[in-house]
Structures are given as C-alpha cells and as structure tokens.
Amino acid sequence: MRIDIFQDMVCPWCRIGKTNLYRALEMRGGEPPELRxxxxxxxxxxxxEGLPFMRTMQQKYGEQFSHEGMLGRVTEAGRSVGLTFDFRKVEYMPNTRLSHRMTAIAPDEFKAPLxxxxxxxxxxxxxxxGDRAVLMRIAEETGLDANDLADRLDRGEGEAEIEEDFEMAKRIGITGVPFFIIGRKFGLSGAQPPEAFLNVFRRLEEQA
Structure with missing residues (x-):
C-alpha cells in the first residue's frame, strides 16, 4: 500500500495528521506501507528570509490569531495526541521550499524522521x-550527511521533485493540507483521527 502525504513544514495540522496516521498504522499492523x-x-x-510570525499571521487572520485563540486550540489539539507546540518560541514564518527540497533528496528511510x-x-x-544552516544542523541530528546534502542542493537537486508535487496537487485540486492519498484510490483531507485512516484501510482490503 502506498500513502502520498501532501504537507507543509509550517502546518501544525499536518504534524497532528501524520501523527494520527502513524497511530493508525500501528493499530493496523502488518506490512508497513510506502510513504511518499x-x-x-x-x-x-x-x-x-522569512517574515515575522505573529505580525504576518495576525494580518491574515485578525485578532483571533493569538496564543489564547487559534494557537491555543492548535496547542490543545496537539496535546491530545501527545505533541508539544510552543508558539511563544516561534519568531519566523519561513519559506519552506528548501526544507521540501531537502526532504525530496533524502534517502527514503530518512524522509519520515527528517x-x-x-x-x-x-x-x-x-x-x-527557512535558514539553510539550521536545516543542515537538523539533517545532521537526523543522521544525514549534511555536506553531501548541501552539495546536492547547490546543484539544484530536489527542484524537479517538488515542482512535480506542486503540479500534482494542482491537478488533483488540493487547496489545503494535510491531504492523504491512500492506496492511490482514497483521499483524506485534514488532521483526521486514526479511525478515519483505519476505515480507509478496511475499504482497500475489502476491494482487494
């Protein structure tokens, strides 16, 4: 089974959604799927160079974007699945293109940990x-060869892969993330609970 995971690195619901996916896969057992x-x-x-986080998001969402409002609800949703969100430490709204390119060229076994x-x-x-030096340190902490990654990024590797992803999302009509395509047949949008993934797994098994 293949699962395509459309996500952005600055999307908290993507982090929550993939955690629920991981939990569903543990509950399902059996052969691990191919995650893309x-x-x-x-x-x-x-x-x-990024933008100031709070100011940028408040300009977009208004006064509801606060530590007590939208961010508080995200924090609580994360806590319910065992995740920590500390938005008081977040200063930047980064451009995530480089982090996506780095993930695209990482060996398959390192993609999920990365x-x-x-x-x-x-x-x-x-x-x-969004800072290259920060991403290289994260790569090293994950067990990757940061020098090799840096050389490959300098050669433009990863650009074609992420452009293909952007085009695929546009073609399918994906306008928000997380979005999961399971078994090349079923799409799930949003940070769905583990039960939603398990239902799709069962439907695929029934069709098989």
Missing amino acids: WRAFMLDPSVPE VDAIHRAYFEEGRNI
Whole structure:
C-alpha cells in the first residue's frame, strides 16, 4: 500500500495528521506501507528570509490569531495526541521550499524522521527552518550527511521533485493540507483521527 502525504513544514495540522496516521498504522499492523512525502507550500509568496510570525499571521487572520485563540486550540489539539507546540518560541514564518527540497533528496528511510525533526525544531524549539544552516544542523541530528546534502542542493537537486508535487496537487485540486492519498484510490483531507485512516484501510482490503 502506498500513502502520498501532501504537507507543509509550517502546518501544525499536518504534524497532528501524520501523527494520527502513524497511530493508525500501528493499530493496523502488518506490512508497513510506502510513504511518499509530497511538498505543498501554504504561502509560496513568503520571501527566502522569512517574515515575522505573529505580525504576518495576525494580518491574515485578525485578532483571533493569538496564543489564547487559534494557537491555543492548535496547542490543545496537539496535546491530545501527545505533541508539544510552543508558539511563544516561534519568531519566523519561513519559506519552506528548501526544507521540501531537502526532504525530496533524502534517502527514503530518512524522509519520515527528517520531516518529524523539522516539525519538532519549528513547533517545539522555534528554530528558523527557512535558514539553510539550521536545516543542515537538523539533517545532521537526523543522521544525514549534511555536506553531501548541501552539495546536492547547490546543484539544484530536489527542484524537479517538488515542482512535480506542486503540479500534482494542482491537478488533483488540493487547496489545503494535510491531504492523504491512500492506496492511490482514497483521499483524506485534514488532521483526521486514526479511525478515519483505519476505515480507509478496511475499504482497500475489502476491494482487494
């Protein structure tokens, strides 16, 4: 079974959604699926140097975007599935293109741990994941060869892969993430609970 996961590194619901997917896969057991991490950028207009986090998001969402409002609800949703979100440490709204390229060229066995590490660095530690040096340190912490990754990024590797993801999302009609395509047949949108994934797994088994 293949699962395509469209997500962005600055999307807290993507972090919650993939955690629920992991939990559903543990409950299902059996042979592990093939996970394909697909790039999606919630705001491609963010410059490479990033933008101030709170000011940018309050301009977009208004007064409801606060630690007591929208961020508080996200924090509580994360806590319910065992995740920590500390938005008081988040200073930047980064451009996520480089982090997607890095994930695209990482060996398959490192992709999921790398995405997890980038999410943790941003949402728990407030690190600027739009900064190349920060991403290289995260890669090293995940067990990757940062020098090799840097050389490959300098050669433009990963660009074609993420552009293919962007085109695929556009063709399918994906306008928000997380979005999961399971078994190349069923789509799930949003941070669905584990039961939603299990229902899809059962439907695929019944069809098989």
